[in-house]
Amino acid sequence: MSDLSAKSAEEIRDLLDEYGIKHGPVVGTTRSLYEKKLREAMAKGSPKQSPDKTYYREEEEEVTYIHYHPPVRNEGFGDVVRRPRTVEYTHEVDHHYEEPIINRTQASAYQNLSYSKPPPLKATHQKPVHEAPKSGGVPGWLRVLVFVLIAVFLYYVYSTMETPKENPFNGIEA
Amino acid sequence: MSTTSQKHRDFVGEPMGDKPVTALSGIGEVLGKKLEDQGYDKAYTVLGQFLLLRKDGELFVDWLKDTCGANSKQAGSCSQCLKEWCDSFL
Numbered sequence: 277m278s279d280l281s282a283k284s285a286e287e288i289r290d291l292l293d294e295y296g297i298k299h300g301p302v303v304g305t306t307r308s309l310y311e312k313k314l315r316e317a318m319a320k321g322s323p324k325q326s327p328d329k330t331y332y333r334e335e336e337e338e339v340t341y342i343h344y345h346p347p348v349r350n351e352g353f354g355d356v357v358r359r360p361r362t363v364e365y366t367h368e369v370d371h372h373y374e375e376p377i378i379n380r381t382q383a384s385a386y387q388n389l390s391y392s393k394p395p396p397l398k399a400t401h402q403k404p405v406h407e408a409p410k411s412g413g414v415p416g417w418l419r420v421l422v423f424v425l426i427a428v429f430l431y432y433v434y435s436t437m438e439t440p441k442e443n444p445f446n447g448i449e450a
Numbered sequence: 451m452s453t454t455s456q457k458h459r460d461f462v463g464e465p466m467g468d469k470p471v472t473a474l475s476g477i478g479e480v481l482g483k484k485l486e487d488q489g490y491d492k493a494y495t496v497l498g499q500f501l502l503l504r505k506d507g508e509l510f511v512d513w514l515k516d517t518c519g520a521n522s523k524q525a526g527s528c529s530q531c532l533k534e535w536c537d538s539f540l
Contacts, residue, residue: 300504309503309513 280311462534469493476527484518500532
């Protein structure tokens with residue numbers, strides 16, 4: 277992390293985006309401030325913030341891949357080398373990383389966090405879809421049934437009310 | 451920033467023109483000297499930095515603390531006065 281000062285303004289900018297730090301142009305007079313902010317962010321919750329950001333950003337960019345990415349990154353530390361190769365690659369392309377050191381820390385950061393993160397996210401994605409129709413559908417179905425029952429009952433009342441009235445009339449007329 | 455100083459009101463009330471950096475609220479002689487040593491001799495040079503930091507008060511306060519050793523109150527006061535100046539004149 278001490279090699280921040282060796283980075284280009286562009287790399288600093290990408291890192292700031294990565295850590296979710298709002299920033300303006302990285303120029304001579306603002307650079308040291310941003311380097312300090314970055315160092316603080318890196319010292320604090322570096323793995324936590326960055327993958328979150330890129331994760332959601334990825335969701336926006338390629339909607340169709342949402343469900344495919346999480347399981348792949350899920351593999352954790354052990355399978356880092358084998359499985360998530362493709363994931364690492366896309367991240368490199370996205371953020372134009374040129375320094376290998378950063379790549380490695382970034383990649384491991386992604387896997388560290390996504391190890392625990394994505395599954396709940398996937399679950400929350402699916403649950404509402406299933407629950408919403410259920411909670412909305414059952415009462416609707418019941419409502420129709422109740423409506424039919426009431427209609428039948430009212431018709432029954434109507435028909436039973438008519439017959440006694442007709443009878444007395446017939447009796448009087450006869 | 452519940453109360454504003456006379457200096458604050460004076461600065462926010464009119465275009466800053468060529469006012470010195472010490473005209474900024476929160477910047478006294480000592481901080482003004484430090485800023486001048488670093489090339490920020492006019493209030494507008496500090497405004498320029500404020501704008502570069504996208505008028506973000508938090509970033510600006512940090513920058514001012516780093517640059518001239520201002521304390522939180524001084525930096526906050528300066529940030530507030532630049533922000534209000536921008537709201538009226540930018």
